[in-house]
Amino acid sequence: MAGTHKPGQMFDHTQIELSGRSLTYPLDFGAPVAPAETVLVKQGGVCSLNASGQMVTGLGDGVGRGAVDGWTPMALIAIQGVEEFDVTSDYGNFSGGVQSGLVASGGYEIETTEFVAGTYLPNEPLTFGLTTNRGKVEHAGAKYSDVQVLGVVSRAVKANEYDKDVLAFWSVFCPAVNSDTVS
Protein backbone atom coordinates (compact mmCIF):
# COMPACT_ATOMS: atom_id res chain seq x y z
CA MET A 1 0.00 0.00 0.00
CA ALA A 2 1.36 3.39 -0.89
CA GLY A 3 1.81 6.28 1.47
CA THR A 4 1.36 4.67 4.87
CA HIS A 5 4.69 5.37 6.53
CA LYS A 6 4.98 8.46 8.69
CA PRO A 7 8.59 9.33 9.42
CA GLY A 8 9.37 10.60 12.89
CA GLN A 9 9.61 14.34 13.33
CA MET A 10 11.73 16.44 15.64
CA PHE A 11 8.62 17.61 17.48
CA ASP A 12 7.38 14.09 18.37
CA HIS A 13 9.06 14.28 21.77
CA THR A 14 9.81 17.71 23.13
CA GLN A 15 10.95 19.54 26.19
CA ILE A 16 10.53 23.29 26.13
CA GLU A 17 11.52 25.60 28.93
CA LEU A 18 8.62 28.01 29.04
CA SER A 19 10.41 30.16 31.56
CA GLY A 20 13.24 30.12 34.02
CA ARG A 21 16.06 29.21 31.70
CA SER A 22 18.92 31.58 31.33
CA LEU A 23 20.08 31.12 27.78
CA THR A 24 23.72 31.06 28.75
CA TYR A 25 23.59 30.04 32.40
CA PRO A 26 21.05 27.19 32.69
CA LEU A 27 21.21 24.70 35.52
CA ASP A 28 21.69 21.67 33.32
CA PHE A 29 23.77 18.54 33.66
CA GLY A 30 25.37 16.16 31.20
CA ALA A 31 26.51 12.58 31.79
CA PRO A 32 27.26 9.47 29.75
CA VAL A 33 24.30 7.22 29.06
CA ALA A 34 24.42 3.99 31.10
CA PRO A 35 25.43 1.30 28.60
CA ALA A 36 23.02 -1.27 30.01
CA GLU A 37 20.00 1.01 29.81
CA THR A 38 17.20 -0.62 27.83
CA VAL A 39 14.46 1.97 28.18
CA LEU A 40 15.60 4.92 26.14
CA VAL A 41 14.45 8.23 27.48
CA LYS A 42 12.92 10.67 25.03
CA GLN A 43 13.42 14.41 24.99
CA GLY A 44 11.32 15.84 27.81
CA GLY A 45 11.43 12.58 29.74
CA VAL A 46 12.68 11.95 33.27
CA CYS A 47 16.14 10.59 33.91
CA SER A 48 18.59 10.45 36.80
CA LEU A 49 22.10 9.38 37.67
CA ASN A 50 23.03 5.88 38.75
CA ALA A 51 25.76 5.20 41.30
CA SER A 52 28.37 5.36 38.54
CA GLY A 53 27.29 8.83 37.49
CA GLN A 54 25.68 7.56 34.31
CA MET A 55 22.33 8.65 32.98
CA VAL A 56 19.48 6.18 33.41
CA THR A 57 15.87 6.50 32.37
CA GLY A 58 13.48 7.52 35.12
CA LEU A 59 14.29 7.02 38.77
CA GLY A 60 13.00 5.08 41.74
CA ASP A 61 13.35 1.52 42.93
CA GLY A 62 15.13 -0.70 40.46
CA VAL A 63 16.42 2.20 38.41
CA GLY A 64 20.12 2.71 39.06
CA ARG A 65 19.58 4.73 42.23
CA GLY A 66 22.20 5.98 44.64
CA ALA A 67 24.50 3.62 46.47
CA VAL A 68 22.84 4.08 49.85
CA ASP A 69 19.25 3.17 50.64
CA GLY A 70 17.30 6.33 51.30
CA TRP A 71 19.30 8.45 48.92
CA THR A 72 16.90 10.25 46.67
CA PRO A 73 18.09 10.71 43.11
CA MET A 74 17.77 14.14 41.61
CA ALA A 75 15.39 14.13 38.67
CA LEU A 76 16.67 15.50 35.39
CA ILE A 77 14.39 16.44 32.53
CA ALA A 78 16.02 15.31 29.32
CA ILE A 79 17.10 18.03 26.91
CA GLN A 80 17.82 15.34 24.30
CA GLY A 81 16.43 11.87 23.83
CA VAL A 82 18.95 9.04 24.00
CA GLU A 83 18.30 8.19 20.36
CA GLU A 84 19.05 11.69 19.11
CA PHE A 85 22.15 11.82 16.96
CA ASP A 86 24.15 14.09 19.23
CA VAL A 87 23.71 11.50 22.01
CA THR A 88 23.81 8.23 20.12
CA SER A 89 25.47 8.33 16.73
CA ASP A 90 25.96 5.75 13.99
CA TYR A 91 28.70 3.13 14.19
CA GLY A 92 32.11 4.65 13.58
CA ASN A 93 31.05 8.21 14.47
CA PHE A 94 33.02 10.19 17.01
CA SER A 95 30.06 12.23 18.21
CA GLY A 96 27.65 11.44 21.03
CA GLY A 97 27.97 9.55 24.28
CA VAL A 98 26.65 12.22 26.61
CA GLN A 99 23.08 13.14 27.42
CA SER A 100 21.96 16.24 29.28
CA GLY A 101 18.95 17.35 31.27
CA LEU A 102 17.59 20.27 33.23
CA VAL A 103 18.02 19.72 36.96
CA ALA A 104 14.63 19.48 38.67
CA SER A 105 15.75 21.60 41.60
CA GLY A 106 16.19 24.51 39.20
CA GLY A 107 13.48 27.10 38.84
CA TYR A 108 12.01 26.11 35.52
CA GLU A 109 8.61 25.90 33.98
CA ILE A 110 8.89 22.97 31.60
CA GLU A 111 6.50 21.82 28.93
CA THR A 112 6.87 18.15 28.03
CA THR A 113 5.30 15.55 25.80
CA GLU A 114 6.51 12.79 28.14
CA PHE A 115 3.78 12.28 30.70
CA VAL A 116 1.34 9.50 31.51
CA ALA A 117 -1.92 10.34 29.74
CA GLY A 118 -4.62 11.71 32.00
CA THR A 119 -6.17 14.82 33.40
CA TYR A 120 -3.84 17.03 35.37
CA LEU A 121 -4.87 20.11 37.30
CA PRO A 122 -2.76 23.14 38.17
CA ASN A 123 -0.91 22.74 41.48
CA GLU A 124 -1.07 18.95 41.26
CA PRO A 125 2.21 17.34 42.34
CA LEU A 126 3.97 15.14 39.82
CA THR A 127 6.25 12.18 40.32
CA PHE A 128 8.01 9.77 37.98
CA GLY A 129 6.49 6.81 36.20
CA LEU A 130 7.55 3.23 36.85
CA THR A 131 7.68 0.02 34.77
CA THR A 132 5.97 0.73 31.46
CA ASN A 133 5.82 4.44 32.26
CA ARG A 134 9.48 4.72 33.20
CA GLY A 135 10.90 7.96 31.85
CA LYS A 136 7.63 9.86 32.08
CA VAL A 137 6.09 12.14 34.69
CA GLU A 138 2.77 11.20 36.22
CA HIS A 139 0.33 11.93 39.04
CA ALA A 140 2.03 11.87 42.42
CA GLY A 141 -1.13 10.35 43.87
CA ALA A 142 -0.04 10.91 47.47
CA LYS A 143 1.00 13.61 49.88
CA TYR A 144 4.27 15.42 49.31
CA SER A 145 6.01 13.63 52.12
CA ASP A 146 4.99 10.18 50.95
CA VAL A 147 6.14 10.30 47.37
CA GLN A 148 9.00 12.02 45.63
CA VAL A 149 7.71 15.06 43.82
CA LEU A 150 9.66 16.42 40.88
CA GLY A 151 7.19 18.95 39.57
CA VAL A 152 4.01 20.87 40.19
CA VAL A 153 1.55 21.24 37.33
CA SER A 154 1.42 24.78 36.04
CA ARG A 155 -0.80 24.32 32.99
CA ALA A 156 -3.21 21.51 32.23
CA VAL A 157 -2.70 19.20 29.27
CA LYS A 158 -3.25 20.82 25.89
CA ALA A 159 -2.41 20.08 22.30
CA ASN A 160 0.55 22.10 21.12
CA GLU A 161 1.01 23.66 17.71
CA TYR A 162 1.93 20.25 16.26
CA ASP A 163 -1.12 18.60 17.81
CA LYS A 164 0.97 16.80 20.41
CA ASP A 165 -0.37 16.72 23.95
CA VAL A 166 1.89 18.58 26.34
CA LEU A 167 1.87 19.11 30.08
CA ALA A 168 3.59 22.04 31.76
CA PHE A 169 4.99 22.00 35.28
CA TRP A 170 7.31 23.86 37.59
CA SER A 171 10.28 21.72 38.48
CA VAL A 172 10.90 21.02 42.17
CA PHE A 173 12.95 18.59 44.21
CA CYS A 174 10.88 17.23 47.06
CA PRO A 175 11.97 13.84 48.44
CA ALA A 176 9.52 11.49 50.10
CA VAL A 177 10.76 12.13 53.62
CA ASN A 178 8.20 9.79 55.21
CA SER A 179 9.21 6.87 53.03
CA ASP A 180 12.39 4.81 53.07
CA THR A 181 12.02 4.06 49.39
CA VAL A 182 11.92 6.47 46.53
CA SER A 183 9.10 4.84 44.64
Place this chain on the structure above:
Amino acid sequence: MNEKAIKEMANQELIDGLLSPRGSEMYKEAQEAAEDYIRMRLYEDGFFRKILPMRDISFDEITDQVDTDVPVKVCEKEPNAGAAYSMPFGTMPIGAYIKGPKFRVMFDRIMSKRHRIDIDKLGTYRMDIRQVMEDILMKKIQEEEDRKMLVVVAYIVSQGNTQDPAAIQAAGNINANSWNAELEVNQNVTLEAMDRDSLAEMTKGLPSSNRSLNPAMALVNNITVRDVIKLSRDEVGGDLAEDMFKNGFSEQKIMGLDWAVTIKKKLVPTNTIYQFCEPRFTGKNYALRNTTLSSKSEDMWIEFWAWETIGGAIANDAAVCASHFAGTAYGWDTAP
Protein backbone atom coordinates in the same frame (compact mmCIF):
# COMPACT_ATOMS: atom_id res chain seq x y z
CA MET B 1 54.17 57.99 43.85
CA ASN B 2 54.54 55.27 46.47
CA GLU B 3 55.24 51.61 45.70
CA LYS B 4 51.66 50.55 46.31
CA ALA B 5 50.33 53.13 43.89
CA ILE B 6 52.88 52.07 41.24
CA LYS B 7 51.90 48.44 41.69
CA GLU B 8 48.23 49.23 41.40
CA MET B 9 48.91 51.26 38.30
CA ALA B 10 50.95 48.41 36.75
CA ASN B 11 48.12 46.00 37.47
CA GLN B 12 45.68 48.36 35.84
CA GLU B 13 47.90 48.62 32.78
CA LEU B 14 48.08 44.85 32.58
CA ILE B 15 44.31 44.62 32.79
CA ASP B 16 43.86 47.39 30.24
CA GLY B 17 46.35 45.66 27.97
CA LEU B 18 44.66 42.32 28.29
CA LEU B 19 41.29 43.86 27.67
CA SER B 20 42.50 45.68 24.57
CA PRO B 21 42.03 44.13 21.11
CA ARG B 22 44.09 41.01 20.42
CA GLY B 23 47.15 41.97 18.36
CA SER B 24 47.18 45.59 19.44
CA GLU B 25 50.43 47.09 20.73
CA MET B 26 49.00 47.49 24.19
CA TYR B 27 47.96 43.86 24.23
CA LYS B 28 51.39 42.67 23.06
CA GLU B 29 53.19 44.70 25.71
CA ALA B 30 50.96 43.30 28.39
CA GLN B 31 51.56 39.83 27.01
CA GLU B 32 55.35 40.13 26.93
CA ALA B 33 55.44 41.40 30.48
CA ALA B 34 53.39 38.51 31.65
CA GLU B 35 55.16 35.34 30.50
CA ASP B 36 57.48 34.84 33.44
CA TYR B 37 55.91 31.89 35.19
CA ILE B 38 56.79 28.26 35.88
CA ARG B 39 55.25 25.73 33.54
CA MET B 40 53.95 22.71 35.44
CA ARG B 41 53.09 20.22 32.77
CA LEU B 42 53.33 19.67 29.06
CA TYR B 43 50.40 20.15 26.76
CA GLU B 44 50.30 19.09 23.16
CA ASP B 45 48.30 19.57 20.03
CA GLY B 46 45.96 16.69 19.40
CA PHE B 47 46.80 13.74 17.17
CA PHE B 48 43.21 13.39 15.96
CA ARG B 49 43.60 16.07 13.32
CA LYS B 50 46.93 14.63 12.16
CA ILE B 51 45.42 11.21 11.55
CA LEU B 52 42.19 12.44 10.03
CA PRO B 53 42.66 16.03 8.86
CA MET B 54 39.68 18.23 9.57
CA ARG B 55 37.89 20.09 6.83
CA ASP B 56 35.77 23.15 7.52
CA ILE B 57 32.33 22.85 6.03
CA SER B 58 29.32 25.14 6.00
CA PHE B 59 25.64 24.39 6.34
CA ASP B 60 25.49 24.19 2.54
CA GLU B 61 27.07 20.75 2.85
CA ILE B 62 24.79 19.50 5.60
CA THR B 63 22.26 16.88 4.53
CA ASP B 64 18.90 17.92 5.92
CA GLN B 65 17.00 15.20 7.77
CA VAL B 66 13.28 14.81 8.30
CA ASP B 67 13.33 13.47 11.83
CA THR B 68 15.96 15.67 13.42
CA ASP B 69 17.39 19.14 13.21
CA VAL B 70 20.76 17.92 14.48
CA PRO B 71 23.33 18.49 11.70
CA VAL B 72 24.13 15.42 9.62
CA LYS B 73 26.25 14.98 6.53
CA VAL B 74 25.73 11.95 4.33
CA CYS B 75 28.91 10.67 2.73
CA GLU B 76 29.60 7.92 0.25
CA LYS B 77 31.80 4.85 0.25
CA GLU B 78 33.36 3.10 -2.67
CA PRO B 79 30.99 0.55 -4.23
CA ASN B 80 31.99 -3.07 -4.72
CA ALA B 81 31.59 -5.39 -7.68
CA GLY B 82 31.22 -9.13 -7.91
CA ALA B 83 34.05 -11.27 -9.18
CA ALA B 84 34.62 -11.57 -12.89
CA TYR B 85 34.13 -15.06 -14.28
CA SER B 86 35.04 -17.16 -17.30
CA MET B 87 32.53 -18.38 -19.86
CA PRO B 88 32.62 -19.95 -23.31
CA PHE B 89 31.66 -17.91 -26.36
CA GLY B 90 28.11 -17.02 -27.29
CA THR B 91 26.88 -15.85 -23.87
CA MET B 92 26.30 -12.51 -22.19
CA PRO B 93 27.09 -11.45 -18.59
CA ILE B 94 24.56 -11.97 -15.83
CA GLY B 95 23.09 -8.82 -14.36
CA ALA B 96 24.15 -6.85 -11.32
CA TYR B 97 22.74 -3.67 -9.86
CA ILE B 98 24.85 -0.79 -8.66
CA LYS B 99 24.39 0.05 -5.00
CA GLY B 100 26.92 2.29 -3.37
CA PRO B 101 27.13 2.31 0.41
CA LYS B 102 26.64 5.58 2.26
CA PHE B 103 27.21 6.64 5.83
CA ARG B 104 26.16 9.51 8.04
CA VAL B 105 28.54 11.84 9.81
CA MET B 106 26.83 13.21 12.90
CA PHE B 107 27.87 16.27 14.79
CA ASP B 108 28.04 17.31 18.38
CA ARG B 109 29.80 19.96 20.37
CA ILE B 110 32.96 20.01 22.42
CA MET B 111 33.19 22.76 25.01
CA SER B 112 35.59 23.84 27.68
CA LYS B 113 34.32 24.95 31.03
CA ARG B 114 33.39 28.60 31.30
CA HIS B 115 36.26 30.29 33.14
CA ARG B 116 35.67 33.56 34.90
CA ILE B 117 37.55 35.87 37.18
CA ASP B 118 36.92 39.16 38.93
CA ILE B 119 39.06 41.82 37.22
CA ASP B 120 40.43 42.96 40.58
CA LYS B 121 41.71 39.45 41.23
CA LEU B 122 43.02 39.22 37.70
CA GLY B 123 45.08 42.28 38.51
CA THR B 124 47.09 40.38 41.11
CA TYR B 125 48.60 38.08 38.48
CA ARG B 126 51.79 39.19 36.77
CA MET B 127 51.47 36.56 34.09
CA ASP B 128 48.86 36.83 31.38
CA ILE B 129 46.72 34.21 33.05
CA ARG B 130 43.92 34.71 30.57
CA GLN B 131 46.16 33.96 27.60
CA VAL B 132 47.70 31.01 29.40
CA MET B 133 44.26 29.63 30.20
CA GLU B 134 43.06 30.18 26.65
CA ASP B 135 46.00 28.22 25.28
CA ILE B 136 45.30 25.41 27.73
CA LEU B 137 41.60 25.37 26.84
CA MET B 138 42.41 24.91 23.17
CA LYS B 139 44.63 21.96 24.06
CA LYS B 140 41.91 20.51 26.26
CA ILE B 141 39.44 20.73 23.40
CA GLN B 142 41.86 18.78 21.23
CA GLU B 143 42.39 16.27 24.02
CA GLU B 144 38.66 15.56 23.99
CA GLU B 145 38.81 15.16 20.20
CA ASP B 146 41.59 12.61 20.68
CA ARG B 147 39.64 10.74 23.34
CA LYS B 148 36.53 10.51 21.24
CA MET B 149 38.47 9.21 18.28
CA LEU B 150 40.19 6.50 20.30
CA VAL B 151 36.90 5.44 21.88
CA VAL B 152 35.75 4.58 18.36
CA VAL B 153 39.06 2.97 17.45
CA ALA B 154 39.02 0.86 20.62
CA TYR B 155 35.49 -0.25 19.81
CA ILE B 156 36.46 -1.24 16.27
CA VAL B 157 39.68 -3.10 17.00
CA SER B 158 38.22 -4.91 20.02
CA GLN B 159 35.20 -5.97 17.97
CA GLY B 160 32.89 -4.07 20.26
CA ASN B 161 34.33 -5.46 23.49
CA THR B 162 35.39 -2.11 24.89
CA GLN B 163 35.04 1.59 24.28
CA ASP B 164 37.76 2.34 26.79
CA PRO B 165 41.11 3.07 25.15
CA ALA B 166 42.84 2.31 28.45
CA ALA B 167 41.38 -1.23 28.39
CA ILE B 168 42.62 -2.04 24.93
CA GLN B 169 45.29 -4.41 26.27
CA ALA B 170 42.90 -6.35 28.53
CA ALA B 171 42.78 -10.07 27.79
CA GLY B 172 39.17 -9.97 26.69
CA ASN B 173 39.92 -7.44 24.00
CA ILE B 174 43.01 -8.68 22.21
CA ASN B 175 44.24 -11.57 20.05
CA ALA B 176 41.47 -14.10 19.39
CA ASN B 177 38.84 -11.66 20.65
CA SER B 178 39.93 -9.15 18.04
CA TRP B 179 39.07 -11.37 15.07
CA ASN B 180 37.02 -9.54 12.47
CA ALA B 181 35.28 -12.25 10.47
CA GLU B 182 34.22 -9.83 7.73
CA LEU B 183 37.77 -8.62 7.21
CA GLU B 184 39.33 -12.03 8.01
CA VAL B 185 41.93 -10.49 10.22
CA ASN B 186 42.75 -9.74 13.85
CA GLN B 187 42.73 -6.05 14.59
CA ASN B 188 44.29 -5.96 18.04
CA VAL B 189 47.15 -8.36 18.70
CA THR B 190 50.19 -8.90 20.87
CA LEU B 191 53.63 -9.00 19.29
CA GLU B 192 57.06 -9.77 20.66
CA ALA B 193 59.09 -7.12 22.47
CA MET B 194 59.98 -4.26 20.20
CA ASP B 195 62.75 -4.87 17.72
CA ARG B 196 63.13 -4.63 13.99
CA ASP B 197 61.30 -7.92 13.44
CA SER B 198 58.32 -7.12 15.63
CA LEU B 199 58.00 -3.63 14.15
CA ALA B 200 57.97 -5.15 10.67
CA GLU B 201 55.41 -7.68 11.89
CA MET B 202 53.31 -4.81 13.16
CA THR B 203 53.11 -3.27 9.69
CA LYS B 204 51.52 -6.48 8.37
CA GLY B 205 48.35 -5.78 10.34
CA LEU B 206 46.37 -3.64 7.91
CA PRO B 207 47.56 -5.38 4.72
CA SER B 208 46.51 -8.74 6.23
CA SER B 209 42.81 -7.95 5.92
CA ASN B 210 40.91 -8.92 2.80
CA ARG B 211 40.91 -5.22 1.84
CA SER B 212 44.73 -5.20 1.74
CA LEU B 213 45.15 -1.61 2.88
CA ASN B 214 48.52 -0.12 3.69
CA PRO B 215 49.29 1.67 6.93
CA ALA B 216 50.24 5.32 6.66
CA MET B 217 50.51 6.51 10.24
CA ALA B 218 51.49 5.05 13.58
CA LEU B 219 50.30 6.49 16.86
CA VAL B 220 52.45 5.84 19.90
CA ASN B 221 52.94 7.40 23.30
CA ASN B 222 56.05 9.22 24.45
CA ILE B 223 57.21 6.23 26.52
CA THR B 224 56.85 3.50 23.95
CA VAL B 225 58.59 5.60 21.35
CA ARG B 226 61.72 5.51 23.48
CA ASP B 227 61.91 1.80 22.70
CA VAL B 228 62.12 2.81 19.06
CA ILE B 229 65.06 5.03 19.95
CA LYS B 230 66.73 2.00 21.51
CA LEU B 231 66.78 0.25 18.17
CA SER B 232 70.32 -0.12 17.05
CA ARG B 233 72.14 1.00 13.94
CA ASP B 234 71.61 -2.30 12.15
CA GLU B 235 67.91 -2.35 13.08
CA VAL B 236 66.72 1.00 11.79
CA GLY B 237 69.61 2.09 9.62
CA GLY B 238 72.76 4.03 10.36
CA ASP B 239 71.86 7.69 9.95
CA LEU B 240 68.47 7.34 11.56
CA ALA B 241 69.87 5.45 14.57
CA GLU B 242 72.50 8.12 15.04
CA ASP B 243 70.01 10.94 14.69
CA MET B 244 67.64 9.35 17.21
CA PHE B 245 70.54 8.75 19.60
CA LYS B 246 71.59 12.39 19.41
CA ASN B 247 68.25 14.13 19.16
CA GLY B 248 65.65 11.70 20.41
CA PHE B 249 62.58 10.84 18.41
CA SER B 250 61.12 13.55 16.29
CA GLU B 251 58.03 12.85 14.26
CA GLN B 252 59.40 11.26 11.12
CA LYS B 253 59.03 8.34 8.76
CA ILE B 254 60.13 4.89 9.93
CA MET B 255 59.18 1.72 8.09
CA GLY B 256 57.15 3.78 5.66
CA LEU B 257 54.94 5.20 8.40
CA ASP B 258 54.55 8.72 9.68
CA TRP B 259 54.71 8.58 13.47
CA ALA B 260 52.52 10.66 15.73
CA VAL B 261 53.83 10.73 19.28
CA THR B 262 51.51 11.65 22.11
CA ILE B 263 51.93 12.33 25.80
CA LYS B 264 48.38 11.10 26.44
CA LYS B 265 49.32 7.79 27.97
CA LYS B 266 45.81 7.13 29.26
CA LEU B 267 44.57 7.14 25.70
CA VAL B 268 47.49 5.36 24.09
CA PRO B 269 48.81 2.83 26.61
CA THR B 270 52.51 2.17 26.87
CA ASN B 271 53.68 -0.66 24.58
CA THR B 272 50.73 -0.06 22.27
CA ILE B 273 50.95 1.25 18.72
CA TYR B 274 47.91 2.09 16.64
CA GLN B 275 48.13 2.13 12.88
CA PHE B 276 45.93 4.05 10.48
CA CYS B 277 45.54 4.18 6.72
CA GLU B 278 45.64 7.37 4.75
CA PRO B 279 42.57 9.52 5.43
CA ARG B 280 40.96 8.71 2.07
CA PHE B 281 40.74 5.08 3.17
CA THR B 282 39.83 5.81 6.77
CA GLY B 283 36.97 8.26 7.15
CA LYS B 284 35.84 11.84 7.32
CA ASN B 285 36.34 14.64 9.74
CA TYR B 286 34.44 17.89 9.52
CA ALA B 287 34.27 21.12 11.46
CA LEU B 288 30.94 22.82 11.14
CA ARG B 289 32.27 25.44 13.52
CA ASN B 290 35.96 25.13 14.17
CA THR B 291 37.35 25.90 17.59
CA THR B 292 36.13 29.28 18.75
CA LEU B 293 37.07 31.20 21.81
CA SER B 294 34.17 33.12 23.26
CA SER B 295 34.89 35.80 25.78
CA LYS B 296 32.78 38.27 27.61
CA SER B 297 33.63 41.23 29.78
CA GLU B 298 30.83 42.63 31.88
CA ASP B 299 31.20 45.03 34.79
CA MET B 300 33.85 43.51 37.06
CA TRP B 301 33.80 40.05 35.45
CA ILE B 302 35.80 38.57 32.64
CA GLU B 303 34.88 35.14 31.37
CA PHE B 304 35.85 32.97 28.44
CA TRP B 305 35.42 29.48 27.09
CA ALA B 306 36.23 27.50 23.97
CA TRP B 307 33.87 25.43 21.88
CA GLU B 308 33.48 23.78 18.50
CA THR B 309 30.93 21.79 16.51
CA ILE B 310 32.57 18.88 14.77
CA GLY B 311 31.64 15.52 13.34
CA GLY B 312 33.63 12.64 11.95
CA ALA B 313 33.59 8.93 11.47
CA ILE B 314 35.87 6.02 10.78
CA ALA B 315 34.00 4.66 7.80
CA ASN B 316 36.31 1.74 7.08
CA ASP B 317 36.97 -0.82 9.82
CA ALA B 318 39.93 -2.13 7.87
CA ALA B 319 41.78 1.19 8.21
CA VAL B 320 42.75 0.78 11.87
CA CYS B 321 44.50 -1.78 14.02
CA ALA B 322 46.42 -1.97 17.29
CA SER B 323 49.56 -3.85 18.33
CA HIS B 324 50.94 -4.51 21.79
CA PHE B 325 54.61 -5.27 22.24
CA ALA B 326 54.08 -7.72 25.04
CA GLY B 327 56.53 -10.49 24.28
CA THR B 328 54.31 -13.20 22.79
CA ALA B 329 53.36 -12.90 19.17
CA TYR B 330 49.86 -13.63 17.89
CA GLY B 331 49.28 -13.80 14.14
CA TRP B 332 47.26 -11.15 12.37
CA ASP B 333 45.54 -13.80 10.30
CA THR B 334 45.18 -16.44 13.03
CA ALA B 335 41.46 -17.16 13.20
CA PRO B 336 40.22 -18.07 16.70
